[in-house]
Amino acid sequence: MSDALDLAAGLKPHDPVYRARRARPEFVEGAELCRASVLAPEHGLGLDGDLRHALALRMGRLNEDEALVAQYSEALAHLDPLDPLVALGNGATGLEAPHAAIARHVDMVTLTPWQAGPEHIRALEAAGLSSPQIIALSELIAFVNFQTRVAAGLRLLRS
Template identity: 60%
Template sequence: MVIDAIDKAAGLSPDDELFRARRFRPEFVQGAEECRISVLHPAHDQGLAPILRVALARRMAALNADAALVEQFDTQLAQLDATEQLLAVAQGETALEEPLATIARHADLVTLTPKKAEASDIALLAQAGLNNPQIVALSELIAFVNFQTRVATGLRLMRSA
């Protein structure tokens, strides 16, 4: 059986009961993995390069205090030859050039306090130069990484029970 990114983040292996339990709904396991690939390494990146996506994913994993996912994204960043600016994004820095500063602020806002996100926050992304497909792609990335951290955390909690 294939180990996916959520299994890795949760520390699951094929001999774990939770690993097998996830496979009772293989469409969910496959769907989550396909979604991960589509938001991090899409066929058409809409002008949001995979390296930026991985840097943002690493940033959000750190905000969620998910060390396993941080490590996964660090490995990916090392393979993608990130610039200093993208490493700064990944490390959670805020003194960034535009449009990275606005993109990072938005990812932080939705990750840490999603209830505070408003339509005006989307307008700030547009003002920073993002077009509608880029805003949608960024929203998908933010949603997926936060979903991934929560599922992995839940599985780790279930393993410790």
């Protein structure tokens, strides 16, 4: 059965890279469980699914990963988000708080992670995010950027 990474990389069951991934099923299953846990966790901590998907879409756009942009655009559309979340996902700036602070953080960690420092966590706290929300946001950022890089690597292997 194909997972989100297979779809992002364009892998089909007959592809050698698809079959090679299945040689380590714990990695395939682990990546899919991680994806589910950051996008649709049992306890959202006030970071709803539509916000999480909008942020994933934003990161897909920042990483210029058209396959992930398509996946996350479709998933977000199914959640019927409000216009501000659609704008957030599409890369808008000038957003209302706390979305503005979250967007700045997501953009910075996605594009220039080496610049991240304690002051950026303090900015999220000042925007009203709790420590558990900041951790959940960090997990989402880490996963989507991981997903982007793995999908790109799988595409290279496939080619």
